[in-house]
């Protein structure tokens with residue numbers, strides 16, 4: 001059981017591809033680290049693995065089932081199977097919504113029942129915070145709400161793309177412990193993308209540099 005990219009080629013519009021023949025596997029229940037210099041394509045790979053963007057070539061599979069589309073066009077069985085936690089909780093939340101609505105939204109769109117209080121408790125958000133809007137909570141609290149939103153979808157895999165880069169050391173440690181607990185308790189496979197080599201070494205069973213996942217086409 002794993003989330004896997006097989007020979008993925010991906011990029012933006014007519015520009016040359018950012019990723020060339022990249023393969024990676026994130027086994028269920030494990031935390032795999034991904035490092036690499038800025039601008040080399042980690043977020044691009046994350047978005048392809050999260051079934052948000054389609055690869056130009058190659059494929060993504062979730063528990064051996066190859067994804068046939070992206071977003072809402074992905075086959076029903078894989079919808080919501082990969083969740084993503086982004087770097088900036090403020091950029092990835094609607095400032096007009098309460099934390100309760102933010103957490104519930106993706107599950108509601110997918111017409112799935114969601115236990116907002118339960119999932120909020122799992123990430124350490126007290127009920128009084130659920131009525132607040134993003135500007136009324138700290139970055140750390142908002143990132144917890146984003147994690148709760150991701151978990152509310154019942155994902156089999158979670159991709160954290162520099163999700164702690166804007167948080168202080170103590171909040172980073174708390175968030176990472178929460179993610180570790182989810183991986184262990186729910187058998188969620190996690191891809192942890194970070195520039196922080198110490199963080200990756202501390203919590204990942206395996207760490208890859210993006211450059212090592214890439215095989216240049218023959219002749220290059």
Ligand SMILES: Nc1ncnc2c1ncn2[C@@H]1O[C@H](COP(=O)(O)OP(=O)(O)OP(=O)(O)O)[C@@H](O)[C@H]1O
Pocket residue numbers: 012018036037038039040041042043044045
């Ligand atoms: N929406 C987009 N349109 C066009 N080019 C893009 C877009 N997003 C990213 N790129 C380009 O693709 C390349 C890879 O970007 P990407 O964000 O995947 O790298 P990254 O390794 O995640 O970087 P960072 O560590 O800074 O987040 C960069 O050259 C970037 O400028």
